[in-house]
Amino acid sequence: MSEPLHHRQPTTRFSDRATDYVKYRPSYPAEAIDAIFDGFGRATPTRGTGFQPVRGCGVLRAADIGAGTGISARLLAACGVDVIAIEPNEVMRRAGETHTRLGEPGHRVEWRAGTAESTGLEDASMDLLLCAQSYHWFEPVAACREFGRILRPGGRLALMWNDADESDPVSLGYYDLVRAASTGVGPTSHQTVAKNPRVEPPFDAARMQRLHFRNEQRLDVDGLIGRAMSASYVPKTGEKAERLVAGLRKLHAEHVGADGCVGLVYGVWVYLCEARE
Numbered sequence: 001m002s003e004p005l006h007h008r009q010p011t012t013r014f015s016d017r018a019t020d021y022v023k024y025r026p027s028y029p030a031e032a033i034d035a036i037f038d039g040f041g042r043a044t045p046t047r048g049t050g051f052q053p054v055r056g057c058g059v060l061r062a063a064d065i066g067a068g069t070g071i072s073a074r075l076l077a078a079c080g081v082d083v084i085a086i087e088p089n090e091v092m093r094r095a096g097e098t099h100t101r102l103g104e105p106g107h108r109v110e111w112r113a114g115t116a117e118s119t120g121l122e123d124a125s126m127d128l129l130l131c132a133q134s135y136h137w138f139e140p141v142a143a144c145r146e147f148g149r150i151l152r153p154g155g156r157l158a159l160m161w162n163d164a165d166e167s168d169p170v171s172l173g174y175y176d177l178v179r180a181a182s183t184g185v186g187p188t189s190h191q192t193v194a195k196n197p198r199v200e201p202p203f204d205a206a207r208m209q210r211l212h213f214r215n216e217q218r219l220d221v222d223g224l225i226g227r228a229m230s231a232s233y234v235p236k237t238g239e240k241a242e243r244l245v246a247g248l249r250k251l252h253a254e255h256v257g258a259d260g261c262v263g264l265v266y267g268v269w270v271y272l273c274e275a276r277e
Contacts, residue, residue: 018095022069024226026162026217028132032268033075035211036130036158060127063150065116065143066134070096072160073109076130084121086114117142121150132160136193141200148202148275157203159271161194162215168265173251174224181244182233194269202275213268218261221252227264 040060060081064073067085069092076083087093090113097111114120116131116138129147131138147157166172199205219227225248228234235241255262 018069018089018091020226020230021092022095024219024223024230025069025071025133026215026227026264026266027071028075028160028162028268029213029215032160032211032213032215032270033079035213035270036128036156036160036272037079040128040156061125062128062130063119063121063126065119065129065131065147066137067096067111067132068092068134070109070111072130072132076128077109081108081128083109084126085109085111086116086119086121087111088113088115117146119146119150123149124152126150127152127155128158129155130158130160133162135159135197136161140198144200144203151275154274157199157273157275159197159199159269161269162266163194163269165214165265165267168263170251170255170262171265173255174228174248174264177244177247177251178228178231178234180247181228181235181240182231183235183240197271199271199273203273204276205273208271208273211270211272213270215266215268217264217266218259219252219264220261221249221256224248224252224262224264 062076062081062083064070064076064083064085067073067087070085073083073085073096085093085096087096093111093113096109112120116134129151135143151157164171164175166175199208217227225245228244228248229236234244252262257263
């Protein structure tokens, strides 16, 4: 049995990837963000203008756990939500602070050091917890216990991933090349969790809502290479890295569109659950 991902230095392994992460990681479709709020008692979604709080309830408070460089934190803040971004890696956190400052006026993101298992947030202080492209790095028993502590009664936990759609020929070719170059941890590890995440008490896996969406990321040749280099398991130098770059250039040339880009297609998994009463 392979070693769990939370044993593979999850808090430090992205230190040399922050720049590539900001530039080349995909965002998430509006439909997925809408789904996170759908039926959530304190807010009514109004796409494009943010979420209008139910009268008397005030602004929703959310924590983005394992926030990386702030991709999902910005999306939450754009919906009119007050966001605390929890990120243990200092380099990623600094990049995230800059990244979220570059957003539209009114974005409210506060950055704090912390881990999923020890966020430092107060008891029952959050309406929503989001783990976007991060839950596979957490120890699920301790993380879920912490999430249950910091969620208010009736609060929601959302898990979200951009997962490879290998029915698409470009995505299949891309991930075949990345798997061949990977060292130690590869994309299959997080893909397995993304398709069947394990939630622990106080959350009930039997009542977890599972949703699926499509996402496409258009990339020129430098973007395709940068997307690969943003993964912590991909070598940046050496023979494997050289073969990967050559393969990505060939893949891009074979599938390039009129816009000079190829499309990486993702299946976006969203899982929603509330703590047990």
